[in-house]
Amino acid sequence: MIKGKITRISGPIVRATGLGAAGLFDVVEVGKKKIIGEIIRLEAGRGKETEAVIQVYEDQTGMQAGDEAVSTGRPLSVLLGPGLIGTIYDGIQRPLETLFNQDGAFMASGSRGEALDARKLWHFVPSVVEPVETTGTKAKNEVVSTSSTTVKATPGLVLGTVKETESITCKIMVPPHTKGGNIIYIKEESDVTIDTVVAKTDRGEEFTLAQWWPVRVPRPVAERLAPDEPLVTGQRVIDVFFPLSKGGTAAIPGGFGTGKTMTQHAIAKWCDADVIIYIGCGERGNEMTEVLTEFPSLIDPRTGRSLMKRTILIANTSNMPVAAREVSIYTGVTLAEFYRDMGYHVAIMADSTSRWAEALRELSGRMEEMPAEEGFPAYLPTRLAEFYERAGRVQTQNNATGSVTIIGAVSPPGGDFSEPVTQHTKRFIRCFWELDRDLANARHYPAISWTDSYSEYAEEVRPWWDNVNVNWARTRQAALDLLKKEQRLSEIVRLIGPDALPDDQRLVLVTAEIIKNGFLQQNSFDEIDMYCIPSKQLHLLEIIMEFHEKAADCIKLGAPLIKIQELDDDEDDERGTIREQLSRLKSTYTNDDIAGLAAFEQRMLIVLENLAQSYIQKERL
Ligand SMILES: Nc1ncnc2c1ncn2[C@@H]1O[C@H](COP(=O)(O)OP(=O)(O)OP(=O)(O)O)[C@@H](O)[C@H]1O
Ligand SMILES: [Mg+2]
Incomplete structure (x- = not known):
């Protein structure tokens, strides 16, 4: 244990002498309350002695120059193991609920609290598994070895599992910096605490449910x-x-x-x-x-x-x-x-x-x-x-x-x-x-x-989307292009008003409005629309873009935009015009109601087709 003395305090930055032998990023317990700090710099002090610059993670009211600073010799680390899920921590992994029960609403300095509950029992199921050395992307099925003596303790090896929550199974893994060797002991299926030794190697290493890891160092991957x-x-x-x-x-x-x-x-x-x-x-x-x-x-x-x-x-x-x-x-x-x-x-x-x-x-x-x-x-x-x-x-x-x-x-x-x-x-x-x-x-x-x-x-996620709906990339691009066009047109409208635009361009404004209201806006408080599944997402956009295409055809045939805006699939119901419904589809049809959405699409296509036909016939006459 290396002990030093505080020489200077400036808010959360404290300087101490006597810690020259400590390592950079070592955790230091500072002052009488032993509050946690970390050495973030070691520099030449005013005399010859090295001065450690310590960043302190807690409120230091009452700390004095001359107080002790003790290096713990290890870097700032977190405890990793079952029990993390569902917990509320502060920045240095102190469980806030435990501290609340201990200190009340305001944490006392120097308050600790175990990051993971050491008394809680977890049901450990051994499953010594051999990691596969190949570099294929697909994980091979986990092979349970029958004779555990031949299994090597390689980094990441799954020793067993515990059910952490209903949705998460916590795998008990050999830590990345293991000494290696063969596994000579595996705990049988039983209820254990996080400190219980669940595996041992022939090099004298013991593994528990939990492991420490320094926060500033990325954990290695294959x-x-x-x-x-x-x-x-x-x-x-x-x-x-x-x-x-x-x-x-x-x-x-x-x-x-x-x-x-x-x-x-x-x-x-x-x-x-x-x-x-x-x-x-x-x-x-x-x-x-x-x-x-x-x-x-x-x-x-x-x-x-x-x-x-x-x-x-x-x-x-x-x-x-x-x-x-x-x-x-x-x-x-x-x-x-x-x-x-x-x-x-x-x-x-x-x-x-x-x-x-x-x-x-x-x-x-x-x-x-x-x-x-x-x-x-x-x-x-x-x-x-x-x-x-x-x-x-x-x-x-x-x-x-x-x-x-x-x-x-x-x-x-x-x-x-x-x-x-x-x-x-x-x-x-x-x-x-x-x-x-x-x-x-x-x-x-x-x-x-x-x-x-x-x-x-x-581009990278395109193949995934193609599996949902092959039209993803095309529909997405068409919609983005349309919104870009609308932006240019709105500038013209701002100068000369909307009436100066021909109907096909005003249709762009109408569709863009529908995309904004009926697709892009998504209210987090709307029961139906707060979450939209991928297939529905694209279906909505497809319907809107289909409307645009068919409406553009009608305009080409001579139909005025106003007629398209007034199109209604059913005059007697309260649902309103096609255009109004398009903006509300997202919160009308739930994620499961694919049929409802498809039925609307059909009704919409029919009225647009009827309109187009009526103009084709006019032309013939
Ligand atoms: N998706 C949404 N659906 C409905 N309302 C929203 C949505 N996003 C934001 N709001 C509204 O905007 C308000 C402010 O949002 P929020 O608090 O997220 O802003 P912020 O950018 O985090 O603000 P701050 O800069 O203060 O942190 C919310 O209270 C809510 O009324
Ligand atoms: Mg905010």
């Missing part, structure tokens, strides 16, 4: 795979227009109140990831409360189980120590990688990376570093890259396929996207969902701009 499977979010503007891959990276930049949090909540609720890690980083506390109160009661449409049974929350709200906010995203990614290594698809929401960057800036300032753009440290882009680089679809060390997808909200001050965090983030992500202030003001939600957003995954 191979990186192409991100060619989309993360289905159930949000049309995302899935159809700007798709994100499993293992991909996305940013949601948006000014104040434009819907960043709502979009992330919607994705966290409905996306088809197996595990969700929600990092509330520097945002308002009540937004986390919303997640806490809402998620347990929500049902996953795919598994029929509570959404909290697949979610881990990391809460570092605006009023919590700033240094812990800096580390919270690494904690989150590490937990994600752990589940990825079991072969799960994990999605991380970080709200917001701008607040995280502000934490970085504050700490850098306290360390008196030379500031770069807008006061952010020069290493801001490096840090952002390190974070987003940990996303990916991979072949794990035990030959399963898993992924970590990262979705970061960016809140540029004043909605100015030219500021450093947005600009640097843009370099490292491949999916950009830009929230538009005008759309948000017009209550067009999600306010994702269709002109300034982009996704570089569209």
Whole structure:
């Protein structure tokens, strides 16, 4: 144990002498309350002695110069094992509920709490499995060995499983840095705690249900795979227009109140990831409360189980120590990688990376570093890259396929996207969902701009979509082109008014309006429309584009636009005109009601065909 003495305190940055022999990024217990810190720099002090710069993760009221700082000799690590799912942690993996029961609503400094409940019993089922050495993308069936003595303890080897929640089976894996050797002991099927030894090797290594991992180090993988499977979010503007891959990276930049949090909540609720890690980083506390109160009661449409049974929350709200906010995203990614290594698809929401960057800036300032753009440290882009680089679809060390997808909200001050965090983030992500202030003001939600957003995954996920509906790429492109055309036409309309345009061009405006209202807008509070399955997503867009094509034909035959706008499939019912119905299809027909949607499509085609026929006949006469 290396002991040092505090010489200087500047907010969450503390300097101490006597820690020269400690390693960089070692965890240090600081002061009388033994609060947690991390050595982030070792530099020449004023005298000859090395001075350690320590970043402290808790409130340090009462800390004094001269207090002790003790290095623990290990880097800042998280405990990985069953029991993570459904828990709420702070940035350094302290379980907030345990601390609440211990300290009340405000955590005391130096409060610990076991990251995982050491008394809880888990039903361990042994399944020593040989990892397959080939590099095929498909995981081979897990082979249960009968004579466990011949099994080598290779990194990632699955020793057994425990049922963590209804939806998640936690695989007990040999840690990545194992000494190797043969497995000589495997625990029989039984109820065990996380500290129980469940396997031993002939090199004297023992494995329990849980393992430690340093948060700043990415967990190793066997191979990186192409991100060619989309993360289905159930949000049309995302899935159809700007798709994100499993293992991909996305940013949601948006000014104040434009819907960043709502979009992330919607994705966290409905996306088809197996595990969700929600990092509330520097945002308002009540937004986390919303997640806490809402998620347990929500049902996953795919598994029929509570959404909290697949979610881990990391809460570092605006009023919590700033240094812990800096580390919270690494904690989150590490937990994600752990589940990825079991072969799960994990999605991380970080709200917001701008607040995280502000934490970085504050700490850098306290360390008196030379500031770069807008006061952010020069290493801001490096840090952002390190974070987003940990996303990916991979072949794990035990030959399963898993992924970590990262979705970061960016809140540029004043909605100015030219500021450093947005600009640097843009370099490292491949999916950009830009929230538009005008759309948000017009209550067009999600306010994702269709002109300034982009996704570089569209080509990669195309084969997947082709399986759903071969028309995906064509319909998507036609709709995007139409919206572009509309933008040009609206500029003309602004100058000379809509009446100057010929009917075929005014039809573009009409259809664009239908796409916006009937396809792109998706209200998170609408029971039917809050989540839209892929086949329905595309069917809606196909119907709208079909309307456009047929209507354009009618206009060519001489039908005035006004006639098309007044078309009605049934004058007596209350459903309104075809045009009105098109805008409401999304919330009229549920995800299961494919027949209803198809029936509407037929009625629409018939009235359009009748109109076309009447003009063909007129021509003949
Ligand atoms: N998809 C949506 N459906 C319905 N309403 C929405 C949607 N997205 C946003 N809103 C509305 O916009 C409001 C603000 O959204 P939100 O809190 O997500 O913004 P934000 O960008 O996270 O704001 P801040 O910058 O304060 O964090 C919400 O309270 C809600 O009323
Ligand atoms: Mg928000």
